[in-house]
Amino acid sequence: MSFSENAILTKSRAIYAKRLTDRNYKELLGCSSIAEAANYLATKTHYSEVFSDVTSAKINRMMIESLLKRCLLNRLLSLCHFSKILGNELYQYIVIKNDITAILSCLRHMETPNKYDFLISLPVFLDKITSVDMMKLAKTENFEQVLNELSHTPYQSILEKFKNEKIDMIKIENALNDFMYKKTYEIAKKKLSKKEFEEVIGLFRMNADLKFISNIFRLKKYFNMSAQKIKEYDFDVKVTALDRKQIEAMISAENVNEMYEIIDKTVYGKKLNCRNFERFEDWTLQYKHNEMSHKAIYSTAPNVVMVCCNFLAEIEIKNITNIIQGIKYQIPEADIEKNLIGYQNLKKGG
Numbered sequence: 001m002s003f004s005e006n007a008i009l010t011k012s013r014a015i016y017a018k019r020l021t022d023r024n025y026k027e028l029l030g031c032s033s034i035a036e037a038a039n040y041l042a043t044k045t046h047y048s049e050v051f052s053d054v055t056s057a058k059i060n061r062m063m064i065e066s067l068l069k070r071c072l073l074n075r076l077l078s079l080c081h082f083s084k085i086l087g088n089e090l091y092q093y094i095v096i097k098n099d100i101t102a103i104l105s106c107l108r109h110m111e112t113p114n115k116y117d118f119l120i121s122l123p124v125f126l127d128k129i130t131s132v133d134m135m136k137l138a139k140t141e142n143f144e145q146v147l148n149e150l151s152h153t154p155y156q157s158i159l160e161k162f163k164n165e166k167i168d169m170i171k172i173e174n175a176l177n178d179f180m181y182k183k184t185y186e187i188a189k190k191k192l193s194k195k196e197f198e199e200v201i202g203l204f205r206m207n208a209d210l211k212f213i214s215n216i217f218r219l220k221k222y223f224n225m226s227a228q229k230i231k232e233y234d235f236d237v238k239v240t241a242l243d244r245k246q247i248e249a250m251i252s253a254e255n256v257n258e259m260y261e262i263i264d265k266t267v268y269g270k271k272l273n274c275r276n277f278e279r280f281e282d283w284t285l286q287y288k289h290n291e292m293s294h295k296a297i298y299s300t301a302p303n304v305v306m307v308c309c310n311f312l313a314e315i316e317i318k319n320i321t322n323i324i325q326g327i328k329y330q331i332p333e334a335d336i337e338k339n340l341i342g343y344q345n346l347k348k349g350g
Helices: 003-017 022-029 034-044 061-085 089-109 115-121 134-138 143-149 155-160 169-191 194-223 227-231 244-252 256-264 267-271 280-298 302-328 333-337 343-347
Strands: none
Touching: 003 061, 003 280, 003 302, 022 034, 022 302, 022 333, 022 343, 034 061, 034 302, 061 089, 061 302, 089 134, 089 143, 089 155, 089 169, 089 302, 134 143, 143 155, 155 169, 169 194, 194 227, 194 244, 194 256, 194 267, 194 280, 194 302, 227 244, 244 256, 256 267, 267 280, 280 302, 280 343, 302 333
16 A cells, blocks of 8 residues: 555544444433533534634524534645645535535525525635635525526536526436536546455445435335336436346335335345335435445455545534534434434444
C-alpha cells in the first residue's frame, strides 16, 4: 500500500473511531430536555468542537441539527481536501453526493411555507471544492432559477429535461443518482486497482439496488401505482446485484405483500428480513449499516473505508436527531430506540 493510500485509510478510520458508543447512546436517551442533551453532546462526545460557543439553555432542535451537520461536513471537507492533495480522485463521490442532497433539499422546500428551512441543511462548508454556489441555490424561488444557478455545473443538463413538467422528486433523484454512479464508476475504473474497484463498485451496486427497491415499495404502498406507470420513471438498474427477473417482478407486483415475497428471495432479503422493520427505509439503512460497518473495520481498500465511514457518520447524526426529536415530544425511550439505526449492534458489542 502506498503512503497516500495508507494516509487516507488512517484518516478515514480515525473518523470511524470517534463514533458514539453504546454508553453515549444510553446517556443521550436518558436526557430529560433538549438543553441537557445539547450539554451532553458538548461535553461528553466528539461533537464538542461545534458546541463550544453555544449556550445550551437557549438551544433548540433545529440548532442542534445544524451544528451536528456542520461537524460532519467539517470532517468531510478535511477528508476531501486531504484526499485531493494526495491525488485520490474518488473524493469527488462525496462532493457529488452532497451537491445532490443540496439540490434535492432546495427543490423539496421550494413550494412550502418553510422554504428557508433548506438553509438549515445547507452544506456550505463544501463550497471550496464544489462548483455549486450553495448560498445562491438556497435563494432560488422556482425551477428556472435553480437551472440558472446550476448553469456551470453538470447538473443543469440533467435537470433541463424536467423544466416543463410538474416537479417529480423521484424522477429527479433517479436522474441525479444515475449521474453520480456513472461518474464514480468512471473514476474508479480509471484510478483503482482491479481488487479495490470491485469492492467499491460492490458498495454502489448495493446503494443503487436498495434505492431502487425502496422507490418501488413507496410507489406501490403510498401511491398504489401500476406497473405501467412505474415504468415511466425509467429506473436505471444497470449496476445491480438483482437479476432482470427480480427487477421486473418488483415493478409488476400487485401489492406490498407480493413485493415482500420477491425481496425475501433477493441477496438483500436473505441477509436481513425487511418484515422485521416498522419502516421500510429503516431496513435499507440497517442493511447498509451492517455491511459498511463490517467493511470499515476489515477492508484494506482505502476508498472503501472512506465511503463507509462517510455513510456511518451520516447515520449517527440521523440517530442523534431522532433522539432529540423524541426528547422534544416526550416519546418513551423504548420507542426512540426502535428508530436508531445500528444501535442494537452496539448493544450486542458490534
